[in-house]
Amino acid sequence: MEKKLGFNRVGLLAIIMMFWFVISFITNILGPLIPDIIHKFNLEKLTLAGFIPTSFFVAYAVMSIPAGLMIEKWGEKVVLFIGFLMPLIGSLLFAFFHNYPVLLVSCFIIGLGMAMLQTVMNPLQRTVGGEENYAFVGDCSQVVFSLASFVSPLVFTYYVVHPMSFAPEGLPWISLYFLFAFILIAMLIVVLITRFPKIELKADEKSGSKSSYFELFGQTKVWLFAIGLFFYVSTEQGIANNISLFLERYHGFDPHTVGASCVAWFWGSMLIGCVLGLLLLKLIDSKALLKICCTLAITLLAIGLFSNGSIARYALPAVGFAMSLMYPIIFSLALNSVTKHHGSFAGIMCSAIVGGAIGPLLVGLLSDATSSLRTGMCLIFVFIAYILFIAFWANPIVKNKLITNK
Numbered sequence: 001m002e003k004k005l006g007f008n009r010v011g012l013l014a015i016i017m018m019f020w021f022v023i024s025f026i027t028n029i030l031g032p033l034i035p036d037i038i039h040k041f042n043l044e045k046l047t048l049a050g051f052i053p054t055s056f057f058v059a060y061a062v063m064s065i066p067a068g069l070m071i072e073k074w075g076e077k078v079v080l081f082i083g084f085l086m087p088l089i090g091s092l093l094f095a096f097f098h099n100y101p102v103l104l105v106s107c108f109i110i111g112l113g114m115a116m117l118q119t120v121m122n123p124l125q126r127t128v129g130g131e132e133n134y135a136f137v138g139d140c141s142q143v144v145f146s147l148a149s150f151v152s153p154l155v156f157t158y159y160v161v162h163p164m165s166f167a168p169e170g171l172p173w174i175s176l177y178f179l180f181a182f183i184l185i186a187m188l189i190v191v192l193i194t195r196f197p198k199i200e201l202k203a204d205e206k207s208g209s210k211s212s213y214f215e216l217f218g219q220t221k222v223w224l225f226a227i228g229l230f231f232y233v234s235t236e237q238g239i240a241n242n243i244s245l246f247l248e249r250y251h252g253f254d255p256h257t258v259g260a261s262c263v264a265w266f267w268g269s270m271l272i273g274c275v276l277g278l279l280l281l282k283l284i285d286s287k288a289l290l291k292i293c294c295t296l297a298i299t300l301l302a303i304g305l306f307s308n309g310s311i312a313r314y315a316l317p318a319v320g321f322a323m324s325l326m327y328p329i330i331f332s333l334a335l336n337s338v339t340k341h342h343g344s345f346a347g348i349m350c351s352a353i354v355g356g357a358i359g360p361l362l363v364g365l366l367s368d369a370t371s372s373l374r375t376g377m378c379l380i381f382v383f384i385a386y387i388l389f390i391a392f393w394a395n396p397i398v399k400n401k402l403i404t405n406k
Contacts, residue, residue, distance in 0.1 A: 012128045020141045024148035031240040031263040032153040035255035041100040050364030055104040057357035059111025067119035076199045079120045080191045086113025088184040095177035123199045149267030153260040160256040225334035228390040229352040231383040232326050234359025238380050241360050243316050251309030265317035273324025282403045290329045290391035297322035336396040
């Protein structure tokens with residue numbers, strides 16, 4: 001098979017995992033940066049801080065469908081190259097011109113590139129790994145993605161504690177954006193010198209006709225599932241982007257050390273949950289497991305928001321563990337609830353990732369309106385409650401296969 005395709009499968013899979021690490025490493029740096037951005041750029045309103053992840057995730061809504069068309073027209077190598085070039089431009093832009101308006105533009109440009117990369121990565125790893133290994137390779141990429149999200153805030157802490165000589169006064173973490181640029185240049189070189197197999201998009205990876213979208217939009221369950229995924233990403237970003245700021249404001253923890261560590265462990269606990277979930281999904285029906293996850297998330301979030309600092313610093317990151325299986329379960333319940341147009345439905349569900357743009361903004365708006373970040377973060381209870389509704393309401397045609405005793 002490898003000789004027929006003309007590539008080294010193991011080597012290419014290693015490169016793909018490296019790509020996923022870089023994507024996550026850059027994507028999830030915003031959480032630990034938010035408190036410093038608020039202080040250094042004098043953002044009086046939390047709504048302004050909410051615009052930062054908004055500018056990033058809006059790019060997903062703008063670029064996800066065009067990126068799929070670009071793969072079909074130009075091929076995977078061109079899309080990969082442009083996908084890494086865009087965040088390079090965005091990183092250098094903010095590295096040299098570090099102010100709030102430029103940060104928003106930088107986040108949007110980086111988001112455009114990340115949307116392109118994520119669009120091409122899934123079909124690429126299916127082609128390279130083989131369909132028979134698709135699930136396993138997908139799980140490996142999720143582990144690598146979560147690992148990079150865990151490492152990223154720790155690197156932020158390192159640069160704050162050990163500032164580079166070229167970093168501007170009071171902004172030692174700007175060095176991160178030079179690091180991003182260096183890594184992205186390396187990725188561009190890797191893309192140029194690597195021979196990738198041609199991607200043939202499967203039916204469930206292609207966007208369908210206009211009629212398929214109209215048919216899906218006419219079904220209530222399509223809207224309900226899409227809103228569920230929208231609220232999941234709203235929850236994820238609403239927590240990750242506010243943990244450090246919350247612990248600083250209400251408990252006086254240093255955002256450069258304790259705050260960044262808690263953001264790291266939010267993603268780290270999600271990684272642990274993903275690994276454990278591989279077993280749990282074989283033992284427990286996905287709907288029942290989603291109910292457990294939602295209940296646990298609500299409980300941990302309540303403890304984190306209303307307990308003392310010594311408890312909150314552990315409870316809030318632990319919410320990531322409870323959330324770890326929500327995304328794959330919601331997505332699978334959705335696609336397993338329709339008999340056709342899976343590609344179009346998947347596209348609609350991916351567009352719901354724009355929740356990462358809206359959720360933090362809504363939290364910021366409520367926080368400003370009530371002069372309380374704690375009240376603003378209580379909005380996340382509504383997001384999780386809706387996902388819990390999905391767990392009770394969903395009625396998939398195909399259920400997850402469980403291990404049964406004969």
